[in-house]
Amino acid sequence: MNIDGVRDFSFKEIVSATNNFDRSTQVGQGGYGKVYRGILCDITVVAVKHAEEGSLQDQTEFLKEIMLLSRLHHRNLVSLFGYSDEEREQMLVYEFMPNGTL
Numbered sequence: 001m002n003i004d005g006v007r008d009f010s011f012k013e014i015v016s017a018t019n020n021f022d023r024s025t026q027v028g029q030g031g032y033g034k035v036y037r038g039i040l041c042d043i044t045v046v047a048v049k050h051a052e053e054g055s056l057q058d059q060t061e062f063l064k065e066i067m068l069l070s071r072l073h074h075r076n077l078v079s080l081f082g083y084s085d086e087e088r089e090q091m092l093v094y095e096f097m098p099n100g101t102l
């Protein structure tokens with residue numbers, strides 16, 4: 001699905017960006033799931049939030065949330081770059097904030 005200004009990433013793209021969710025790319029853990037630092041093909045650095053079991057949503061709900069997040073723009077908010085919703089995995093892809101700027 002195409003949502004204004006938000007990319008729909010394939011699971012493969014995320015796997016390649018995070019080196020298959022390699023531990024060395026993990027930068028945090030939040031209530032939603034683990035957070036990885038990923039590098040896209042065009043060398044954009046992103047933060048990938050990988051939903052864990054209890055955070056998985058019904059697909060319609062997930063896409064509704066993406067639509068909502070895609071409309072939030074504020075200088076104090078990290079921008080949502082995209083999402084991935086394939087192979088029973090859900091991921092939110094954000095602009096990567098280096099240490100100290102979060």
Ligand SMILES: Nc1ncnc2c1ncn2[C@@H]1O[C@H](COP(=O)(O)OP(=O)(O)OP(=O)(O)O)[C@@H](O)[C@H]1O
Pocket residue numbers: 027028029030031032033035047049078094095096097098102
């Ligand atoms: N955009 C980002 N860029 C870089 N690192 C991030 C980014 N988002 C999250 N992180 C890292 O992942 C950690 C967990 O973030 P996350 O937002 O998932 O958890 P949280 O702040 O505990 O919120 P929640 O409980 O709602 O998930 C952060 O403390 C930070 O180290």
